[in-house]
Amino acid sequence: MKTGKKLGAGLILAALVMSAAGCGDNETNTASPGSEPAKTPGTSSEKVKIVYSMWGSAAEGNTTQAVADRFNASQDKIEVEVQAIPWENYMTKLNTLATAGQLPDTGMLKEDGVIQWSSEGMLNDVSAMYEGSDSKPLDSLAYKYKGKTVAYAAANEILLLYYNKDMFDKAKVPYPPAALDQAWTWDQFVETAKKLTNDKNGKHPGEDGFDSQSIVQYGASVENLPWQLETWALSNGGGFYSEDGTEVKVGDDASVEAIQRVADLYLKDHVAPLSVGQTDDGIQRTIIAGTVAMATNGQWNVGTSLNTAKEEGLKYGVAVLPYMKDKVTISTGGANVVFSQTKHPKEAMEWLKWYNSEENNWDLISSGIWMPTLDKWYKDETLTRKWVENPNFPPYDEYKSAVVDYAQSSAAKPAAWFYTNYTTDFNTLLGSILGDVWTGKTTAKDAISKNLDALKAAHTGNQ
Amino acid sequence: METINKQQKRRSRIFSAEARVAYICLIPAFLGLIFLTYLPLVGVLGISLTNWTGLKSPVFIGFDNYIKIFTTDPYIKDSIISTIYYAALSVAGSMIYSLFIALLLNRKIPARGFFRAVFYVPYVLPAAAIYVGWSWLYEGNFGFFNYVLSELGLKKILFIADSSFVVPSLSMISVWLAGNLIVIFLAGLQNVPAVYHEAAEVDGAGGWKRFRHITLPCMTPIIFYNLLMSLIANLQVVTPALALTNGGPGNSSRFLTYLMYDQAFVNYKLGYACATTLIIFAILAVFTTLLFRTSGRWIYNEGGDDK
């Protein structure tokens, strides 16, 4: 009996001691925030302190903090502290911070949240940021709400066609074109894909005895995440929205037909694996794994997976997207915003402008993950060479034509979330509506026309 | 007369002492229930009557959110169906699986400790990693299971990419994850008094008879607990949708809690999400009440419960 009591008392005591020890440690930390409180007591008292939040791993956070430290050392007014938050939970975290009124001063924001946050009065107008500068971000990279610029993209990204050169060589098929004026039509694309699709017995789709159940290599894969799907709707002369973003056009015949054509790559042409848009490792599953010869995806793949694969011996190329009626690619990029809860909007803007210049994001750009936002990198060839000529990239001429020129051509259209509200609601609903279209249980026409009213409601935020 | 009075007095004194002890024991639970559950719940109720986005200040809109849910919401019907479908499969599957494994592991077999750990490990793994691992197995074109199927000359199954296979596929993972139920069953089996078994054995009762008449009745409180716990956990399912399917294909895995998460943290409809929450709460309450109502009939209560 005594032991019982002792055990109980011991448990409580141990619990209290442990928590006191553990948390006491924290309290001293909270009392003096800042990563190294001991080192900067004198200077920081006069400087305005701003917090910049970003998504990414701890390592990426440290890299950015190192850049911010250079900024902190370069002037004596502003002290920037970087807060890195994992990508998956970034918006959840920001949302709770906003609810409690504890947002950082400035930070990155996911593409599809910008206009909505702006419409809720959470973002500052940043139109004045580049006044009097010699180089501005590309026009396609400004987020606009009610005519005002509320954010610039932190990076540029466009959609491309990637291909596995070994698979083309083996099938003796010419590579897809890197130049926009030679871009394939959709039919040329499908025809080529057929030559690259083999079943177990080496037969291609359309040949006698071809067995679609035992395909071992596919010719093409077109990513069908809703936001990427807009490319094809636009390319077929339709679109998701009217140009000013006020009306829904996804029910138009051209848009519906484009979506069906993407689904038919798997269903009818048998040249594509089923893609359900559930994971973001499309390129790894296709080009790198050597299971699919051509795949569409964002430029960031050059730096996120293809550069390592290239080191390990993969031969891949980049090309412009095929087209249906008009040549289209979509450009996008996460936003850098100034939150309206900040007490120091000017300082926040000054930091963003400094930080947005490419020299300060050089790691991300030279590795191939980000493309520069300022137009001089696209127009001045010495700068372009500085950017592209390194082992992380495909050959200069190919990349210059299929990416650099493509990104500043008229084919590059901003994604809908640069100017339209409620794209998240709309894309979620569209994705859910199209779920059974990819597996052929229904057609794009039936699925969309049945739910058109709901889509329109989602577009106005009224679902 | 006198003795009865005395007894009553004694009983009431005991009762008050007993009650005092009970209240002291329950202080932590009181605090938790008030501050961690019911006050926040009142908050949720309040928010559900507004159009709060979590960003700008809320406006009171009465029952609009509830009306919308029941009239125009494009997801709620599919969502309720898929949640109940998933919960039914997962609860049945994991209860049978975990009781079966626990009974096997309770026998004296070689390397018992090792095997117990094997069945438990899935439960310890971080959710994100589990689902990525399974996604490679389930992948529709080149996944391992489909590789095996095509080697056997069978038709491919699209698993989580097919709206009619996605829920069974996810339930399968949830059954596999039922290591916690196995642990509770094992701990419960240890509590079945050995004397009963010995006595029955002397009487010549066989293995099945002993299971049916001793093990099972003694285990009913634990079975009830596991049933309740897995019912609630599976009706609140969210991780597979977050980590793997994003609710798709179509709405086939758009479980209620995922729907709520999406509304609150992705689409900034906090008021609407809170209204959805209360509907989830109501559905759970219905199922739980049903379970409790029927429990009196089959739970064998050795310690007795005198309310």
Added chain:
Amino acid sequence: MSVAAYGRLRSKKRRNRTMNLITFVVVVLFAILAIFPIWWIFRTSLMTNAEIYKYPPSLIPDHWLFSNYEKTLKVFKFWKYLWNTMVIIVPSCLAGTFTATLCGYAFARLRFHGKSLIWALCVGSMLLPAMVTLIPLYIGWTRGLGFNDSYWPLILPYFCGGGAFNIFLIRQFIMSIPRELDQAATIDGAGYFRILFSIIMPAIRPAMIVVALFIFIGLWNDLLQQMIYINSSDKYTIALGLTNFRGQLKSDWSLTMAATCLSFAPGVIFYLIGQRYFVEGITLTGLKN
């Protein structure tokens, strides 16, 4: 012992042996099925990224790249994260188990006014998904009590009974103990607390270990709450570190899986330690009887 009884015993032993053999075979089969997905994750941690996506998929890595673990440990600050996690887990486990036992005891054995009401409230609290109260609680902890970037909002809830699930579990176990045990003690003049500490607690030790285990695993994998309450990276826990290990788009799966395999090891070790007590539990109740 009579000859007949001796014979019965021997045939029983033989029957037991065949039963155990069958059981063993079945267990091995199921174990292979159960371990397969884990093996899949483990073999991924030893592969190059290209090999992971290769078709046909291979069950065994071509080269066993244990160097992936070295690479992982360079970025993934395992020991630091482990320490931080323990700072949260140890007090929570102890306090949660202890308070859950107190509450479970009150519900299972004691008579008092309002019992059914409080019990109903307790059960009701299980029906709320944790996500629901996330925002009200977050506002309460941060704005109301000023706990920013602190572990307290993660630990303190466990001082409040360790969650209704655990109270419920303890209650069920106490109810499965024969009442005669504590009635005998009452006749000897033992008070309620003494009965709890000297009779109930030893008897439900397996259940208490199970509760501690669940609190452990629950906190170990509770990404959402940790994500929301913890800001600075030097306070990161295992769960946060693991998510933060992957960049925005750069998913180096072999290293991520190596980090995963590292990070679930402590949970397994804790289980293996706890398991000894489940087994011990038998002898204890056996003796009592």
